[in-house]
Each structure stands twice: as structure tokens, then as C-alpha cells.
Amino acid sequence: MNNAKIISNIGELVSYDSDSKSMKVYQNVDMVFADGVIREIGKDLFSGELELIDAEGSLITPGFVDPHTHPVFFETRELEYEMRIMGKSYMEIAAAGGGIRSSVRSLRSADYKELKGKVKQRLDDFFRYGTTTIEAKSGYGLSTESELMSLRLLKELDDEHPLDIKRTFLGAHEYPDEYREDHDAYIDLIIQEMLPAVVREGLAEFCDVFCEEGVFSVRESRRVLEAAKFLGLGIRLHAEEFKPIGGVQLAAKLGAISADHLTAITDEGIDALIEGNVIPILLPATTFFLGSDYYAPGRKMWDRGLPVAIATDFNPGSSMTQSMPLVISIACLKLKLTPLEALQAATINAARSLAMDSAIGSLEPDKQADFVIWKFNRYQGIPYYLGYQAIRSVWKRGREVWSEPGE
Ligand SMILES: [Zn+2]
Structure with missing residues (x-):
């Protein structure tokens, strides 16, 4: 040796x-x-x-495995944070042109080198909190050019930086301003242009959709995910964060590897995860950051035998933290996982949700x-x-x- x-x-x-x-x-x-x-x-x-x-x-x-992050953003959003503290809801801020759409405007006009420098700094910061592998999503570009740019940047950094990065295409994170009135045209763009380019260049292993009332409906999510699946990508979903609209049933039907958030999941939704063999990824730091009292039923899912994983959901709007130790603290206090269960959720179960558990976790x-x-x-x-x-x-x-x- x-x-x-x-x-x-x-x-x-x-x-x-x-x-x-x-x-x-x-x-x-x-x-x-x-x-x-x-x-x-x-x-x-x-x-x-x-x-x-x-x-x-x-x-x-x-080392921690963080299976749900959004690290490719340009500007931070602390002014919005103050608005929320003063009483505006996340959905109200989004409706006023803030939220994901403000990150889209700043990413589209960002200088590539400056953006890459910021994302590299974030990768260094994951190490300081003990995280050695992350899943990272695009989703602040929402145009073919800027979505591909976000994924290429992650691919370059994965080659240059010792942190391991699993990449997810999240073109269906929100509707960009130019497609607010014509959702199907944006989905056509994702299916006909973005997804084939992502697959051709080998830029992502997974495709994700923000399936939520007022964002992508179950029908709209299904169109995107079926196309992604047909092209050989694995499926993940942002599901049942605010309203239980059937995202987990869709996840189960499509054979998704994970369904994430699940704060509003019903008992039938939990049944669907079990039957569909879908891994729940819970994001309690987001609930905490949004000042909400409604946490995902982590204890109930664990007791029903689901391999619960936890993640930071690191993003500039609803969870500005990269600390898995903090997520573990909140998972113990609010999801009612024991310290050892929370540690399992942050390591081997998280690795499983990225299909990497034979090598890490x-x-x-x-x-x-x-x-x-x-x-x-x-x-x-x-x-x-x-x-x-x-x-x-x-x-x-x-x-x-x-x-x-x-x-
Ligand atoms: Zn997310």
C-alpha cells in the first residue's frame, strides 16, 4: 500500500x-x-x-452528502429577507417580481468569470461545514443559453475542485417573464431545445421540476419529466412544499429517485412514496428560514420505513445556509429524528438518493x-x-x- x-x-x-x-x-x-x-x-x-x-x-x-442545493446564483437576496420578516409571504414576494425571478435577471446578466468565482467560493464553504459531496441544480437561467451555461459551469468546477458534484437540470424551476402567459410554449422550449442539449453535452444526470400550485402543475411537470426520462435522465421533484397537489403520486408513477420538501404531504402521499420506492428528501432549514411552523412529518416517514434523507436546499431565497450540522440540529428538534437517525439521513441515505451509496456515505x-x-x-x-x-x-x-x- x-x-x-x-x-x-x-x-x-x-x-x-x-x-x-x-x-x-x-x-x-x-x-x-x-x-x-x-x-x-x-x-x-x-x-x-x-x-x-x-x-x-x-x-x-x-463526510456529509448534501442531496439538494442551488449554488449557481449571482446576487444574494437579503433585502427580500427583510421584507419577509416585516410580514410579506414568500408567495407574495414572488408575485411582486421578487423570488426566483429576481435571481434569474441577475444570473442572465452576470459575467461568467465573476459568477464562477462566487460558485467556487461556495464549494470551498461546503468543505468547512463537513460536506464532501453535493447535488447541484441549475434553474436561475430559464433560457436555453443560461441554463446550459449554469450546468457547464458546474461541470468545469466538478473537474477543477475536489468536492464531488452531481448535476441536475432544473429548467422548470419557474416560468421566466417572457413566458408568464404561455406556459406550454416554455415547456415546449424545455422539451425541444434544453433537454436534448443537456443530454447531448452530458451536462446532467437528473432532471427536476418545481411542482407546486402557481408554478408547475402536475400536468405540466409530467410533460417535462416524461421527456427527461425518455432521454435517459433520472427524475427528482420539488413536491408538496406548500400544497399537496399530487407531486408525490407523480414521482411514484414516473419512478423518481427522490421527492423533495414534502412539508404538506398527506398520509396517502406517504403511501405513494412507499409503493413507488421514492426517497423523501426533507429540507427543514427551509421551513425554519421561511419562519414557518409546518415541518415535514419526518418522524412518521421514518417510522414507516422510508429512507429519509435531509439536505440544506442552499439557495438565496429560502435557505441561505450550507451547514449540514445546522440542518441536523433542526431535523432533531423539528422533524423529531434522533441524532443518529439525522446523521444517517445526512450521509448514507443522502448518498442513496444520488445513487452513490456504493462509493460514499x-x-x-x-x-x-x-x-x-x-x-x-x-x-x-x-x-x-x-x-x-x-x-x-x-x-x-x-x-x-x-x-x-x-x-
Ligand atoms: Zn430546491
């Missing part, structure tokens, strides 16, 4: 047991990795040819050496240290990609 390293003096190491489909916590183990891959986890593995890393009694977890031999060394020794500390930057160092494919200054 070349460049083999061993981490010793570990407080707890959180892994996953695929037989029981639950997390497993080890004490007093070492972890050996080489060439970016975990080789062995067990007791007393030290030998002379291994380079020693002393964990000083710290907790070690898998848990600390097991032959998986990528993507992990976090924490400043404390027990997994309960992750939700407990609320909003505190409690990470010592972050490792991607066996290489340290972030460390606390002074460590």
Missing part, C-alpha cells in the same frame, strides 16, 4: 450496518486508508509503514475516504453544538481539504 495512513486514538467512529440498515458506533478503533479509499477499520491496526494521524480522542463521521472498507474529524468525542455533539463551527478537519478521497486554522 502506497501513501497508506492510519487514524488512531479515535473517540467514536460512526459507520453503517447495511444488514440492519442503521448506524453503528465504534469505540477504540483505528481506520486505515490509502489511495483515497478506506482499507480497514478495526482494533490495533498500527504498523511501522503507516503514516500516523492522531485523532486526539475526537469523533469521526463520514459511510465509513466502510472499499469506500472513498471522505470523512470529518470533529472537535468533540461523541456523535450527539453534532446537533447539540448549535450553530458552532465544531469541525477540526475535513478529508476528501484521503486528502485533507479543510482544517481549522491553527490545527
